[in-house]
């Protein structure tokens with residue numbers, strides 16, 4: 231009996247990792263697995279970025295850096311945000327982090343008191359709910375407008391859930407898992423209500439640059455939002471650098487300074503030579519990044535077409551992220567399933583197709599009556615997409 235701290239009971243996990251474990255076990259038993267479950271890329275980091283890391287290592291960039299990162303990278307990110315979001319950030323508005331994920335807990339630790347209510351998306355990235363509860367906040371979910379093909383955030387429901395104690399709003403525009411993207415009207419409404427209710431906003435923009443149809447637009451660009459927003463930025467997805475662990479928090483100086491103090495108390499600084507590689511990623515040749523997007527776009531189109539060709543499945547074609555969120559209500563019902571777990575287990579067993587479902591992204595909200603899967607096409611080639619989804623079709627239609 232280690233008499234663990236009470237708070238660990240509130241800590242959640244990403245149950246998608248359980249799916250990964252089941253897929254690995256299925257593969258270890260000698261079966262072919264089609265990995266649609268992972269939000270990781272099977273594409274290598276572009277070589278010029280790898281080379282920059284090697285060069286930095288050879289040049290002795292192996293000691294600690296400042297807690298908030300090397301000035302060159304902070305300045306380059308501030309410049310990137312001035313260009314893409316119109317913010318007035320300088321290096322002082324940037325704290326480099328070991329990944330985007332730590333921004334969630336550090337932001338909450340900086341601004342959330344126990345008992346504060348925090349609005350967060352459900353379905354959504356499971357770490358929001360986990361971290362809100364772990365640090366003593368009250369997690370208040372908001373959902374999706376039922377019946378919208380592109381899974382519009384339920385902004386009316388979100389506003390109705392605001393109370394005296396609501397302090398923070400978390401928005402993941404270009405959304406995991408639904409790929410939802412705010413319209414100009416949504417962005418305007420969210421900004422307007424954040425200002426009216428005096429909310430601080432965490433903008434998780436992990437997928438901001440995974441956009442197949444032009445540049446994304448950030449809510450931080452709305453009038454009055456820069457001073458009340460902190461942005462989660464990550465090198466993970468855009469540059470195929472998930473395992474390098476580098477990201478940043480960007481926002482008002484007062485908040486960024488405290489986040490920097492948390493860095494001192496936590497990891498001291500992010501890995502030195504990785505920061506130089508990230509500088510190359512941001513400021514060097516962008517052609518390899520365009521190629522990554524081309525590959526992802528081809529996969530998206532193949533996946534969407536094949537999913538829509540399966541009886542009882544409907545799949546929207548999103549312009550962003552590398553996730554699909556097909557409605558499988560009829561297909562599941564037709565096979566006699568009323569719950570995700572047995573359905574996913576049977577599909578894995580019979581076809582080797584490994585996927586996540588709505589239940590991996592929060593507890594379904596009252597009134598939800600459709601079933602959804604989440605397929606990631608970031609970690610699977612077109613040939614395997616074709617074979618996997620043909621097997622899925624054969625299983626569903628059998």
Ligand code: PLP
Pocket residue numbers: 269329330331332355402405406434436462463464465466472476477
């Ligand atoms: N936010 C969202 C919505 C994500 O899907 C992810 C990764 O899957 C992250 C943040 C964090 O990614 P990382 O810590 O690799 O930057």
